[in-house]
Structures are given as C-alpha cells and as structure tokens.
Amino acid sequence: SLRVVITCFLNSCKEDFCQPPRYSTLYHFIKHVPDRDLQKQGQTLLEDFKIDEETNQLNNDNNKSKTNALYNEKGFDYIQPWNILEISSTIIAEQLTIVDADLLKRVLPYECLTPSTSGCSRRTPSNNSNRTLSTIDKTIEFFNAVVARVIATILKEQDEEQRSHVIEKWIDVAHQCRKIKNFSSLTAILNGLLSGCIYRLNTAWSYVTQDYQSILEELKKVFGSCADRKEARAILDK
Incomplete structure (x- = not known):
C-alpha cells in the first residue's frame, strides 16, 4: 500500500x-x-x-x-606549517584518497541530475554563506581545493630550484594516486600543475629532472583534458 x-x-x-x-x-x-x-x-x-x-x-x-x-597555551602561539617535501608522497596520496572516497560515497544519485551551484559565484555572507552544499558541490569544492593547494605550495616558494622540487613532489603524488586508482585527485593535481601560472614558470621547470617530466607526460596522455578515457578505464579494470 x-x-x-x-x-x-x-x-x-x-x-x-x-x-x-x-x-x-x-x-x-x-x-x-x-x-x-x-x-x-x-x-x-x-x-x-x-x-x-x-x-x-x-x-x-x-x-x-x-x-x-x-x-x-604558552609555547604554542602558532602551529608550524607542514613542509610538503618532508611528507611521504604515498601518505599524501592515501589521505587524498580517503577524503575522495568519503565524499563520493555520500553522493546522492538524484543530485547528479541537477546543475551544480558551487562554481556560479564567489561566496559572500549575503548570498551563499547559509546555503547547504549538495554532495556534488562538496566533491567539486574538494577537487578545487586540491588544485589551489598545488598552485599555492609551488608559488609560495621564492627560489626557482625549490619550486622545481615542489613540482616534482606533486608529480610523484599524482603518480602514487595513479597506483591506487584515485583518478579524481590525480586529475586535480594535473590541473594545478598545468595551470597557466605554474606552466609558465620556465626556469623552475628547467630544473625538473627528465624522469619526472616523463612521468608527467605519461599522466597527461592518460588523464589530461584531451586524453582518451579508454586507457583510464582500462587501468580501473585491472
């Protein structure tokens, strides 16, 4: 009934x-x-x-x-920020995967049928601050946060050679994401590395070793914006 x-x-x-x-x-x-x-x-x-x-x-x-x-508390007036180069690439990839998996498990199917509002406008107290994000919006927000973190960690370094080390670090993290089949964070990292403000750092890129550049090219072929998704699906099926 x-x-x-x-x-x-x-x-x-x-x-x-x-x-x-x-x-x-x-x-x-x-x-x-x-x-x-x-x-x-x-x-x-x-x-x-x-x-x-x-x-x-x-x-x-x-x-x-x-x-x-x-x-x-005395002696703890601030928290010392983490140096990304001191953290294992595998651990970073695993932590990103944990968050991605949790967000994707919470996705409500019917919300996939409606347009996302997360990218429509900047949040201001007057318009979006009280709006409850949909599960789709939350996945997009985390994706964009990863892109922004990649860009920020590279640009905050003033020395070009140090920037190259951070670039290599993110390439390695992306490679680890590929190994554990986290294509969401992998794509976000690629978007950050290939964004205009990072890709134009010619001096920094000149310090990146050939091995890392080869890994990046391989990832671009499979997961880049112009890539054929058949290869990515084949990796998932393995």
Missing part, C-alpha cells in the same frame, strides 16, 4: 529530508499527510535531525575551544 511505501521511503531515504535549519520538506510532509502514524514517523525523524544538528554544533564549538586553548 501507499502507506508502506512512504514508511520505507522515510526509513531508507532519510537524507532526502535532511535540510537544516528549516527542514521545509519534512515540515510540509508532516503538515499535509493525512495518516497519523506517518505524521508521528515524520515528527520523530524531524526530532532526530534536530538532535543531530545540536550535537554537531556542540562538537564544533568544543573543537574550536580546544583549538583556541592550544593556541593560547
């Missing part, structure tokens, strides 16, 4: 109703559904969402407090 179908939908597709802070769809459902049992189920689901929202907010506040306490 229709009641059974709606009950199954409420139980198996809860995330479709999770629209904080107003939960307008769920409120509309509770208000207009004629069946009292379904109303109770909707109300219970709404209360669960609100409890989860309060818990998440409390956890965020606690994390901020702990972070501020660490900053204010």
